[in-house]
Amino acid sequence: ETGVTQTPRHLVMGMTNKKSLKCEQHLGHNAMYWYKQSAKKPLELMFVYNFKEQTENNSVPSRFSPECPNSSHLFLHLHTLQPEDSALYLCASSQGSPGNEQFFGPGTRLTVL
Amino acid sequence: GQNIDQPTEMTATEGAIVQINCTYQTSGFNGLFWYQQHAGEAPTFLSYNVLDGLEEKGRFSSFLSRSKGYSYLLLKELQMKDSASYLCAVRDRAPDRGSTLGRLYFGRGTQLTVWP
Numbered sequence: 346e347t348g349v350t351q352t353p354r355h356l357v358m359g360m361t362n363k364k365s366l367k368c369e370q371h372l373g374h375n376a377m378y379w380y381k382q383s384a385k386k387p388l389e390l391m392f393v394y395n396f397k398e399q400t401e402n403n404s405v406p407s408r409f410s411p412e413c414p415n416s417s418h419l420f421l422h423l424h425t426l427q428p429e430d431s432a433l434y435l436c437a438s439s440q441g442s443p444g445n446e447q448f449f450g451p452g453t454r455l456t457v458l
Numbered sequence: 459g460q461n462i463d464q465p466t467e468m469t470a471t472e473g474a475i476v477q478i479n480c481t482y483q484t485s486g487f488n489g490l491f492w493y494q495q496h497a498g499e500a501p502t503f504l505s506y507n508v509l510d511g512l513e514e515k516g517r518f519s520s521f522l523s524r525s526k527g528y529s530y531l532l533l534k535e536l537q538m539k540d541s542a543s544y545l546c547a548v549r550d551r552a553p554d555r556g557s558t559l560g561r562l563y564f565g566r567g568t569q570l571t572v573w574p
Contacts, residue, residue: 387566446506449500450500
């Protein structure tokens, strides 16, 4: 059973909507990550937070806005998305320095109409 | 950047042994991970190699050759539940990232199907 939870598990939204994805880790880790997983493509790192400070932004468009209020919670705010943003969005966490073994949540399956 | 290559699909039968290869080209190597991902589920950690050689963990083993930029995941006594995608991920060195150890770069994954 994973110690990383994500809500919602499925989300369908229009291009003009605003929605947020939530991630919570119950493992006492200090680093948290957002990844995008599209069909037939590798997992792509989007953002990294360490002790709630952003340490990595992998050239992600501004229509994706992360928020990390504390080391246990991570949000991804979405607005004016495009159909090509449809993907599985995975959250992960790790202990110690970012780059250690990561524990993944089950993901949010996002469909943009 | 990184270039990670692994086969797209493999099939095998129950009880057999399968080897999933991963080759990589990296500007700075700092470890290689294997993850298992069942359809619709989170990737789960299987193994980690940073030095050359074989790491064995039950039915699963992982091998690394840094000079060849090569790793494999060996699965023995295959079971139906082993049908999943297997992801190879390489961690690079972090030259100026302060406290971070480096970023993970993932391959596209190898979809393994185990037949009865």
